[in-house]
Amino acid sequence: MATKVIAVTNQKGGVGKTTTTANLGFALANLGRDVLLIDFDSQASLTNYLNVGIKEDDSYYGIYEMCVREFRTVRPDEDEFLASCDVSTDEGFARLCERCICRPTYSLRKAQTEDGKKSMVTVSREFGFDLLPSHLNLSDYELEISSLRGNARSSNGFRLYNTIRKIINWHPYDYILIDCNPSLGVMAMNAIIAATDGIIIPTNLDLMSTRGVSNLINKVVDVQEMLLSATNGQIKHMGVIGIVLNLYSERRTVDQTIQSDLKRFYPFEIFKSTIPESVNAKKALFAGVLYSQMYGRADKAYADLAKEVEDSLDRMQSEGQKIYRIDENRSMEDDMTEGDVFNGFEE
Template identity: 30%
Template sequence: MSTSQQPTRRVPDDLSRVSIATETGGDSGEYDVTAAEEPNGKDAKNKLGPTGRPRREIPEPPLLERHGPARVVAMCNQKGGVGKTTSTINLGAALAEYGRRVLLVDFDPQGALSVGLGIQPHELDQTVYNVIMERSVDIEGVVRKTRVENVDLLPSNIDLSAAEVQLVAEVGREHTLLRVLRPVMDQYDYVLVDCQPSLGLLTVNALTAADGVIIPLECEFFSLRGVALLIDTIEKVRERLNPKLDITGILATMFDPRTLHSKEVMARVVEAFGDTVFDTVINRTVRFPETTVAGEPITRWAPRSAGATAYRALAREVIAR
């Protein structure tokens, strides 16, 4: 069932009641992704996943007879270092493995998404900044092919940081990204927008253009505390700018099954958001730096790894929703 056919998912307005028994800070640095092995056999249906719930049966995605129009999904969390860019790259690659055409939009002035796909932002003559600020620049001339078949990239660099100030005086400034994407919507099945770690005008643009939002949420106390502000922003954008906006799902990232803290945070997230939380959980490991250096998603760099399996499972869930 598509998201547009589902009732709008509501989330708690007040997360202050969510208590965590332990409050240990998460480690800094870059991390790979992995996940527990998927259950097989007769008992798979009743086996509990890392979310503490029985795993839901997700059918194999059907083949497509044609491409488009695209569903736009914003990867959004105002907290940095929670796996937004990692998830954008690897989810896009996994969707492509299921026959979907994907456009990845780097909407962060840091250009991490571009770097993660082997493109050096400082070497680019034109980026998403030129497309949104210069009417004469065509998006199709700026979109670049990546090493992954059926995955294209609209790159970014530090120039985009000026757009937030320059757009303030524009009429309909919140709809700028939507206007830019319209000419290519029929060429793709999914457009994944990697948002910057803030709730500024660029992020509002992404939410206004989006059909759904995926919230990567680090399994750590302070990450959970900040979700209420993000949910409030999503609600305001839905009410004032984009009535079709929905929360596609909450993705638990950097989960460490060895620690009580991660398990407690996971339990509270599921308690607060219920079925909105994806069954797929991204575990904390040290594999991701390898894929960053290689400039490839984990589905290509280590296709048989647990991390690649996790993002393929996430792609199935996204398609099913």
């Protein structure tokens, strides 16, 4: 199977991008897929969720070191290892990948019996996917590429795209999922361009979050059109794969109403599998495990989501590229029938 590169993005903060990336990656790995997660956010939440970079002395290389070699040379006095990697050769790039990409783990308490005595031991287990971590220094990437001039500047949008193509050449993963920062700036655009197999948009069910989705979708359409004209149709971007409803409660009728309004309004998959709102999502962070490992209902939701994502990708592949621009003058509220969510306000 050819590698599918997918960005998990929404310019709104705190809607579950990182939680979706980690748990969907885990569910895909549980289906036997070979998965790489890329933390493309200088907050490094995904990196920390996966127990990397927690301790102060935990020094590691990551996406910044990988991308920086894509657009400038590194001096030996700056970083001896990076300067020594000749990334124009497969061997040099492989050394860089081996240093930057890690296999994250979590800890588990396990009962054991030795010499007839029972005791509890802490053992380490792999989540089952690879991680290209991030660090606060990723914010330098945005500054550094923004300060480039001329031709170097014009290919800024393709920095992550180029790096990911080389990673695929080094190791043909089944899936590469990119966790984006909450913006529509240079970083998020780099991720959207790189994710030619499509975008997954997690959202929660409030009006402010759902309103922003149309702007994001039209940015993806801009990227689809830009790629077609810049590459003479060589690079086709598949657009939006679907919208994941996070922090969903079956007991809140307004959530079901917004879900059906979204289905009516957007010509994309609104995934049937909704992610339940539960305190276990936060508890999992303290325990250093994933939400789906902590809570059976979340586990089922992400397993179903992974299957839906695979089905959507297959369908998109067979139907070919589609481009849908959303009329931003039309809002979802205009389409709501009376009594849907808000029935008018009387003084």
